[in-house]
Amino acid sequence: MRKTEQLLEMLEHPERYSESQWQEILADDECRELYSMMAKTQGAFAADNVDAEVTDEMIDAEWQRLSSAPHKKAEIAPLWHKISAAAAIVVAFFGITIAAVQTNFFGFVQSKEKSENDTETTVKEERTEVTLDEVTIEQITDTIATAEPHLYDNVPLEQILNDLAARYNVTVEYRNADARSLRLYYEWQPDYTLDKVIEMLNNFESFTIQREGNKLIVESSQEGKQ
Amino acid sequence: MTDKKLQIERLFRKHYRAMYRLACILLHDGDESKDIVHDVFAQLLANDALLGEATAEAFLLSCVRNRCLNEIRNRKTHERVKQLFMLDEDLEYTSPEELETEIKALHVGITKLFPPICREIIMLHFAEGLTFREIAERMGVSETTIYKHLRGALNQLRQTLKNAEQ
Numbered sequence: 001m002r003k004t005e006q007l008l009e010m011l012e013h014p015e016r017y018s019e020s021q022w023q024e025i026l027a028d029d030e031c032r033e034l035y036s037m038m039a040k041t042q043g044a045f046a047a048d049n050v051d052a053e054v055t056d057e058m059i060d061a062e063w064q065r066l067s068s069a070p071h072k073k074a075e076i077a078p079l080w081h082k083i084s085a086a087a088a089i090v091v092a093f094f095g096i097t098i099a100a101v102q103t104n105f106f107g108f109v110q111s112k113e114k115s116e117n118d119t120e121t122t123v124k125e126e127r128t129e130v131t132l133d134e135v136t137i138e139q140i141t142d143t144i145a146t147a148e149p150h151l152y153d154n155v156p157l158e159q160i161l162n163d164l165a166a167r168y169n170v171t172v173e174y175r176n177a178d179a180r181s182l183r184l185y186y187e188w189q190p191d192y193t194l195d196k197v198i199e200m201l202n203n204f205e206s207f208t209i210q211r212e213g214n215k216l217i218v219e220s221s222q223e224g225k226q
Numbered sequence: 227m228t229d230k231k232l233q234i235e236r237l238f239r240k241h242y243r244a245m246y247r248l249a250c251i252l253l254h255d256g257d258e259s260k261d262i263v264h265d266v267f268a269q270l271l272a273n274d275a276l277l278g279e280a281t282a283e284a285f286l287l288s289c290v291r292n293r294c295l296n297e298i299r300n301r302k303t304h305e306r307v308k309q310l311f312m313l314d315e316d317l318e319y320t321s322p323e324e325l326e327t328e329i330k331a332l333h334v335g336i337t338k339l340f341p342p343i344c345r346e347i348i349m350l351h352f353a354e355g356l357t358f359r360e361i362a363e364r365m366g367v368s369e370t371t372i373y374k375h376l377r378g379a380l381n382q383l384r385q386t387l388k389n390a391e392q
Contacts, residue, residue: 005373008373014304014307017304018304021304023303026303032315033384036316038380039310039312039316040383040387041348042254042310042352043251043254043325044332046251046255059238059239059242062238062260063235063238066264066268148274
């Protein structure tokens with residue numbers, strides 16, 4: 001039997017085959033190309049349905065669902081996992097000029113709503129204006145916050161800890177590398193003490209953070225620590 | 227209602243269709259796509275920043291795309307194939323413009339499929355959701371015959387896309 005025929009047969013009952021069987025068949029160039037066309041064709045047909053499906057009523061209903069849902073911000077310290085394979089995705093984001101305010105305390109970037117000649121440079125801040133043609137989506141979503149609480153949505157632990165380490169003037173040490181890329185949802189408030197932050201982050205089961213003086217030690221807990 | 231919420235509602239109504247369409251192209255599923263668009267706006271509501279009107283569409287579509295790609299990348303191969311999600315090598319070429327160009331080319335390609343049974347199989351499987359076995363039964367031929375024509379159809383479509391690239 002040709003491999004491609006086998007692929008189509010497998011697609012008829014995808015659940016009957018294991019991960020390794022799928023990887024094996026899709027390692028074949030011809031099969032991968034065929035699968036790729038199946039996926040694209042499916043996408044094209046999915047797009048077709050959209051025009052009929054999206055009505056003003058649907059948009060209204062979805063807006064209601066959104067605006068009546070509890071605001072993430074209003075919740076008290078929501079903590080849950082969003083662990084995903086790390087993927088730095090670069091998006092083209094054209095013609096945006098933002099003023100980056102580099103503070104030595106939390107590395108926020110503020111969007112440039114303020115006028116050029118405002119004079120709140122009394123703090124020792126260094127202001128640089130940059131034009132960005134390409135920014136990573138993480139930079140957009142994760143630095144969009146202003147000086148107050150900071151929301152990390154789907155951000156790698158390493159990046160969160162880098163911010164926090166600078167904020168609390170401590171260093172971070174990783175016992176094993178896999179914890180770095182764990183992605184988390186975490187809301188930081190300016191009034192949190194370092195110990196409070198550690199306690200909150202330790203609610204995530206996939207890693208533990210210990211404090212030793214001015215050092216945070218991060219260990220992933222695959223071995224089933226409770 | 228705050229100014230910010232009003233602005234977000236305006237953006238929501240203006241860009242919903244394009245955002246939902248992009249999610250559907252990538253995820254092939256209406257409910258999941260609704261959730262993706264929902265999450266993008268929920269995050270906007272939770273943040274303090276206002277979006278510039280001129281760049282809002284590009285930004286919103288980027289957010290949708292990124293969430294979809296994360297959704298896809300988080301799944302192992304055997305989970306992806308159930309929903310005919312793209313494999314990694316195709317995920318790079320999924321800017322909204324690239325996808326729309328491909329879709330246009332595919333639609334033209336589908337109308338030109340030859341022999342007609344190729345087109346018929348594509349329509350029955352992708353538009354009507356019939357399994358290969360059901361198509362075989364309906365046409366009174368073997369599944370092997372269906373596979374052969376389906377391969378033929380997909381190869382023609384691939385050629386169409388190649389030609390469209392040039």
